[in-house]
Amino acid sequence: MAQLGDWMETIPFPVLVTDPSGMIECSNAQFAKRFPSLTDKRNFRDLFNKWEEIGNHLLTVDFQGDLYLLLSHPITSQGKEMILYLVSDGSLVSHLQQKIAELDKLNRELDAIIENSYDAIYITDHNGTTLKTNSAIERITGIPKEYYYGKNTNI
CATH class of the missing domain: 3.30.450.20 (PAS domain)
Known part of the structure; x- marks a missing residue:
């Protein structure tokens, strides 16, 4: 010892x-x-x-x-x-745990804003790959929003 x-x-x-x-x-x-x-x-x-x-x-x-x-x-x-x-x-x-909790709250608020928008919202990364869409895109195109996830807009 x-x-x-x-x-x-x-x-x-x-x-x-x-x-x-x-x-x-x-x-x-x-x-x-x-x-x-x-x-x-x-x-x-x-x-x-x-x-x-x-x-x-x-x-x-x-x-x-x-x-x-x-x-x-x-x-x-x-x-x-x-x-x-x-x-x-x-x-x-x-402090970091507090900031993570604040970011989670802001992320939920942003998700609610995007989802409840009347206009179609289509979010891609820098390569053009679809990360998120909202339900308005379904209403406008008739295609389920999940179809777009992972698809590349440059193709």
Whole structure:
């Protein structure tokens, strides 16, 4: 464990190692500085108000109102299976999630505007391939709007 601890001290981010059940095995000085109350042998998973998986080996956690991003990776040290967590400020993730939600809302509004237009709307990419049409094109041409999807207007 001493070699692992020495290696962890070379990492300029807070780092924590737990056993597979979440019991804290060791941490580096950066972790102890940011989370002074979390370095004893407790279950790491019980210390956070919120855990959310946002990808493979990627988590967001809430600690005392602050959001953190955790990158987890299974490791083996001296024949013992463990999990290494690299900790980073998660405020940017929260900001990005908020922006994604705003973009989703705007996209739904734009879809509703396009679909409810009386005029036919035909959207293509830079190559002329049809990406979207609205129901008015069916009314005008008599051809289902799905027919146009993926068709190229340059042919």
